[in-house]
Amino acid sequence: MGVVLEVEGLSFRYDKKQDRSNISDVSFQLREGEWTALIGHNGSGKSTLAHLLVGLLQPDAGQLKINGTVLRKESVSWDIGIVFQNPENQFIGTTVEDDVAFGLENINMPYKQMRERVDKALEDVGMTEYRMADPSQLSGGQKQRVAIAGMLALQPKVLILDEAFVMLDPRSRKELMDTIRKLTNKGMTILSITHDMEEAAHADKVMVIKQGKVAKIESPSQLFFTDSSLEKPFAEKLRNALKNRKCNVPEKYMTEAEMVLWICKSN
Structure with a gap:
């Protein structure tokens, strides 16, 4: 997988009179078709x-x-798109397809090309059958998928999700997780900002930021197994609880699916 986004020595201060930067010398790379979770207090x-x-x-x-x-x-770029935690703040159109087309209309894209992009974006997030629906009447997960489709229509190289799961019920969260994985399988590069370790556990990589600096970039299995300072995903919490009860659990990080399989085999 090739490098899509390369960040080199990024620094920023809100208050230029202060010595301490809010973002300090941050460098990292995001690769094609990879999902990176960004976590931190x-x-x-x-x-x-x-x-x-x-x-x-x-x-x-x-x-x-x-x-x-x-x-x-000085140049406007659609190479990096962002979806915020409340998709309703991004809705403009009266129907789903109108909303997805909004950004394309703003750049005066020809109708035929715009139609093709809207159709593909809705297909990519599994919302084609809702194209004529009122966005305000959709479920939380469906609204997030429409917001994502609006960004996908602009064909960004990288898609950022800023706490996109925080307002969703369990079913909607799973649907959105599945959508993200489908997008990465098609080559989309995803950066998801989250407080939720369950969400981070599904990513390919986890980037930890502390006091404006990148502290670690590791796979979920490496990070959650070795870093005792982080809250653990449910499966890892369960593994540790069983270990403390003297159960013969594997000495390695386990995903939820791996934990379920181990429990079934153990019984």
């Missing part, structure tokens, strides 16, 4: 970093590269 710099990546804030130092090309601050 409140105030660690997660949302600030996301706003820098999409151009809502301008860095004091450092640069971004998309497929090896430096993004210039």
Whole structure:
């Protein structure tokens, strides 16, 4: 998988009179078809970093590269799209397809090309049958998928999800998880900002940010097995609880599916 987004030495301060940066010398890479979860405590710099990546804030130092090309601050780029936690704040159209087409209309895309992009975006998130529905009448998970489709229609290289799961019920969360995995399987690069360790556990990589700096970038299995300072996903909590009760559990990180399989075999 090739590198899609390369972040080099990114730094930013809200208050230029202060010595301490909110984002300090941050560097990392995101690869094609990879899902990276960004985790950290409140105030660690997660949302600030996301706003820098999409151009809502301008860095004091450092640069971004998309497929090896430096993004210039004076140019508008749709290479990185963002979906926020409340999709209703992004809805404009009276129907789902109108809403997905909104960004394309703003850049004066020809109708035929716009129709093709809207159709593909709705298909990618499994919302084709709801194209004429009123977005306000959809479930929470469906609303998030429509918001994602609106970004996908612009064909970004990287899609950022800023706490996109936080307002969803369990069923909607699973549907959105499945949608994200389908998108990465098709080559989309995803960066999801989250407080939820269950969500992070499904990602390919987890990036930990502390006080504006990247502390670790590891696979979920490496991170949650070795870092005692982090809250664990449910399956790892259960494994540790069983271990404390002297059960003969495997000495390795286990996903929820692996834990279920182990329990079934053990019985």
